[in-house]
Amino acid sequence: MNSMNKIARSIVGILLIWIPFFLQAQQKSRPNIIYMMSDDHGYQAISAYGYGLNHTPNIDAIASEGMLFTRAFVTNSICGPSRAVMLTGKHSHINGFMDNHNTFNGDQQTLPKLLHDAGYQTALVGKWHLVSNPQGFDYWNIVPGQGEYYNPDFIENGVKKRVSGYVTNITTDFAINWLDHRDKGKPFFLVYQQKAPHRNWMPEEKYYHLFDSTEFPVPANYFDDYDTRTRAAREQEMEVATHMHYAYDLKLAFDLPTEKQTGLAANWQNIYNRLTPEEKKKWEAAYGPSNEKFYKDSLTGKALAIWKYQRYMKDYLRCVQSVDDNVGRLMDYLKVNGLDKNTIIIYTSDQGFFLGEHGWFDKRWMYEESFRTPLLIKWPGVTDKKSTTSTMVQNLDFAETILDMAGLPIPADMQGKSMVPVLKGTQKGNLHDGLYYHFYENLEHKVAKHIGVRTDRYKLIWFYENKEWELYDLIKDKNEMHNVYNDPAYQKVQADMKLKLKSLKEQYKDPEPVTVE
Ligand SMILES: [Ca+2]
Numbered sequence: 001m002n003s004m005n006k007i008a009r010s011i012v013g014i015l016l017i018w019i020p021f022f023l024q025a026q027q028k029s030r031p032n033i034i035y036m037m038s039d040d041h042g043y044q045a046i047s048a049y050g051y052g053l054n055h056t057p058n059i060d061a062i063a064s065e066g067m068l069f070t071r072a073f074v075t076n077s078i079c080g081p082s083r084a085v086m087l088t089g090k091h092s093h094i095n096g097f098m099d100n101h102n103t104f105n106g107d108q109q110t111l112p113k114l115l116h117d118a119g120y121q122t123a124l125v126g127k128w129h130l131v132s133n134p135q136g137f138d139y140w141n142i143v144p145g146q147g148e149y150y151n152p153d154f155i156e157n158g159v160k161k162r163v164s165g166y167v168t169n170i171t172t173d174f175a176i177n178w179l180d181h182r183d184k185g186k187p188f189f190l191v192y193q194q195k196a197p198h199r200n201w202m203p204e205e206k207y208y209h210l211f212d213s214t215e216f217p218v219p220a221n222y223f224d225d226y227d228t229r230t231r232a233a234r235e236q237e238m239e240v241a242t243h244m245h246y247a248y249d250l251k252l253a254f255d256l257p258t259e260k261q262t263g264l265a266a267n268w269q270n271i272y273n274r275l276t277p278e279e280k281k282k283w284e285a286a287y288g289p290s291n292e293k294f295y296k297d298s299l300t301g302k303a304l305a306i307w308k309y310q311r312y313m314k315d316y317l318r319c320v321q322s323v324d325d326n327v328g329r330l331m332d333y334l335k336v337n338g339l340d341k342n343t344i345i346i347y348t349s350d351q352g353f354f355l356g357e358h359g360w361f362d363k364r365w366m367y368e369e370s371f372r373t374p375l376l377i378k379w380p381g382v383t384d385k386k387s388t389t390s391t392m393v394q395n396l397d398f399a400e401t402i403l404d405m406a407g408l409p410i411p412a413d414m415q416g417k418s419m420v421p422v423l424k425g426t427q428k429g430n431l432h433d434g435l436y437y438h439f440y441e442n443l444e445h446k447v448a449k450h451i452g453v454r455t456d457r458y459k460l461i462w463f464y465e466n467k468e469w470e471l472y473d474l475i476k477d478k479n480e481m482h483n484v485y486n487d488p489a490y491q492k493v494q495a496d497m498k499l500k501l502k503s504l505k506e507q508y509k510d511p512e513p514v515t516v517e
Contacts, residue, residue: 039127067377152274154174201312238360241305351370
């Protein structure tokens with residue numbers, strides 16, 4: 001009996017010695033997660049998607065070491081709301097951040113808080129845009145509002161200061177500095193959110209001349225006349241040819257008297273004045289000669305519209321190039337520090353972006369270019385390298401997926417689904433039967449409010465202020481040029497899609513608009 005007691009005691013003793021080591025080992029084996037999100041980065045501007053506009057080797061590498069999602073979408077295609085959906089796993093009407101004029105209620109349950117409570121060290125750097133101070137992060141260092149490209153202000157854990165340099169590089173400097181000084185005994189969750197390539201597309205000096213000799217192909221529907229669409233498409237104010245500001249957007253040295261009323265002229269002046277005298281000289285040397293040529297040529301009509309498109313694309317893609325460089329810097333840091341094998345990388349944008357399709361810039365619409373968002377995920381040892389999926393997923397699924405990756409339970413009140421089976425290659429069939437969309441902000445760019453549903457093949461949109469419908473067959477009409485609502489050939493599809501829209505609206509508990517007619 002005595003010897004049995006002795007054995008039992010020594011077993012307990014051994015366990016007591018080893019349990020802390022076991023727990024620590026388990027803690028260390030939990031994956032680190034870096035969530036990289038850029039602002040307004042359309043999938044067309046990532047070379048892995050095959051559009052041939054530019055070359056982004058570092059972002060592409062995430063897909064070559066993991067999975068490329070060809071059908072990832074958002075729930076509400078605009079900055080703040082998209083960020084709030086990612087943080088909460090809930091639609092805008094539930095998380096309370098419907099448009100960019102709201103303030104995020106940071107007291108609610110969020111992904112970073114859940115990870116932090118489970119032992120993750122959490123940090124946020126770069127763009128935030130949710131007005132209230134971030135919660136759930138051990139460290140945060142964000143740009144106020146939209147942020148500035150040159151010599152931007154940053155707010156580090158509540159303290160605002162001006163930082164010299166280019167915002168895309170600075171954001172990465174802060175991320176790397178935090179990684180260097182983190183508690184290395186804990187797994188980490190880093191939210192790395194670039195301001196670029198958001199409007200007004202000011203490139204980094206080293207890229208001023210990138211694409212100088214490139215003529216980008218004008219999209220086939222750049223001169224869209226919006227025939228068959230409802231009045232929402234004709235009433236918007238986001239056409240490259242008509243609504244771009246000469247100074248703020250197009251970097252010309254003058255603006256028209258009517259444009260001054262928009263406030264963008266003053267905005268441009270403030271932004272430009274952040275440049276040092278030396279930087280201003282370099283800027284003028286870069287843009288001056290082509291601006292002189294523009295004034296001399298006195299372009300009109302289609303030629304002027306195409307000139308604006310070329311300038312827009314060049315500046316936008318130059319900004320993307322710096323984003324790609326910095327993704328590379330962060331990936332290199334992980335490799336050098338032996339973190340690349342146990343760190344999940346997610347690259348996405350807060351929504352897609354029009355690069356001239358339908359004649360537009362900006363986002364907001366449920367049309368594919370802004371509704372769809374890039375998504376590339378590297379999960380070492382789990383997701384097959386060079387894999388591609390066309391499974392429809394939504395940013396509503398991101399919080400759930402990240403919790404699942406970390407081995408944590410998904411709260412029942414989150415509204416999306418874990419994409420882990422897709423990433424493991426075990427998903428059978430669709431993750432979602434249909435995707436629900438709601439855009440609320442009919443202000444800047446005058447895009448009418450709408451709700452809608454997208455299935456594998458069809459898309460139904462209800463512009464509820466205008467009381468008008470649009471229906472698209474995405475197999476026959478991938479560019480959404482032919483609204484087939486009320487086309488007798490689509491009567492059954494139309495009825496089915498309306499039922500689906502009503503049922504999703506109910507499922508997600510969206511009270512607005514009150515009626516779907
Ligand atoms: Ca955005």
